[in-house]
Amino acid sequence: GENVEQHPSTLSVQEGDSAVIKCTYSDSASNYFPWYKQELGKGPQLIIDIRSNVGEKKDQRIAVTLNKTAKHFSLHITETQPEDSAVYFCAASMAGFGNEKLTFGTGTRLTIIP
Amino acid sequence: NAGVTQTPKFQVLKTGQSMTLQCAQDMNHNSMYWYRQDPGMGLRLIYYSASEGTTDKGEVPNGYNVSRLNKREFSLRLESAAPSQTSVYFCASSEGRINEQFFGPGTRLTVL
Numbered sequence: 749g750e751n752v753e754q755h756p757s758t759l760s761v762q763e764g765d766s767a768v769i770k771c772t773y774s775d776s777a778s779n780y781f782p783w784y785k786q787e788l789g790k791g792p793q794l795i796i797d798i799r800s801n802v803g804e805k806k807d808q809r810i811a812v813t814l815n816k817t818a819k820h821f822s823l824h825i826t827e828t829q830p831e832d833s834a835v836y837f838c839a840a841s842m843a844g845f846g847n848e849k850l851t852f853g854t855g856t857r858l859t860i861i862p
Numbered sequence: 863n864a865g866v867t868q869t870p871k872f873q874v875l876k877t878g879q880s881m882t883l884q885c886a887q888d889m890n891h892n893s894m895y896w897y898r899q900d901p902g903m904g905l906r907l908i909y910y911s912a913s914e915g916t917t918d919k920g921e922v923p924n925g926y927n928v929s930r931l932n933k934r935e936f937s938l939r940l941e942s943a944a945p946s947q948t949s950v951y952f953c954a955s956s957e958g959r960i961n962e963q964f965f966g967p968g969t970r971l972t973v974l
Contacts (some may be wrong), residue, residue: 791952791965852904
């Protein structure tokens with residue numbers, strides 16, 4: 749089955765700087781890559797996703813890039829703010845192959861230092 | 863719209879006891895999921911239901927059973943709880959394939 753590795757496990761960034769979280773996946777058939785943000789005491793919430801026919805996607809201060817050849821994708825957060833402090837999860841899915849299950853990475857705890 | 867709701871929020875069980883975690887969604891979604899979240903291990907899929915009347919095993923189904931009671935409700939049952947089942951359990955729902963999953967607030971379960 750699919751295996752998703754996520755790095756780093758913890759990341760501290762000065763407010764206003766950029767943060768980058770990286771994930772690799774094992775199955776070249778995976779074609780859907782969402783990123784979820786989990787705030788303390790809450791369930792994860794989708795913040796951005798990318799499909800395999802696209803190399804990059806941006807939404808305001810958040811961007812995701814996908815390299816299908818290398819089987820890795822990354823989350824970029826620019827101009828970080830205190831409210832960006834949370835745990836971030838990447839995931840991968842072989843959606844469209846009769847399989848809609850997500851395989852999650854192990855998470856990155858991002859701390860924004862004021 | 864309440865989204866995805868879960869009950870209870872917290873539960874403490876003794877080894878061997880049974881309990882059912884309840885989940886309901888009001889978004890008319892077809893698919894529902896149960897995950898467990900353990901420190902350093904991310905979210906792992908226990909069971910999922912692609913549509914009303916169907917259920918399938920996920921990555922870690924042992925020790926659990928599920929029931930898709932109707933389109934809105936998807937319950938998770940622990941027949942004989944073990945300390946290894948101490949975890950935070952999340953229910954989620956989605957419209958279908960390649961769609962955003964909406965998560966509930968979670969149930970923190972401790973098995974002594």
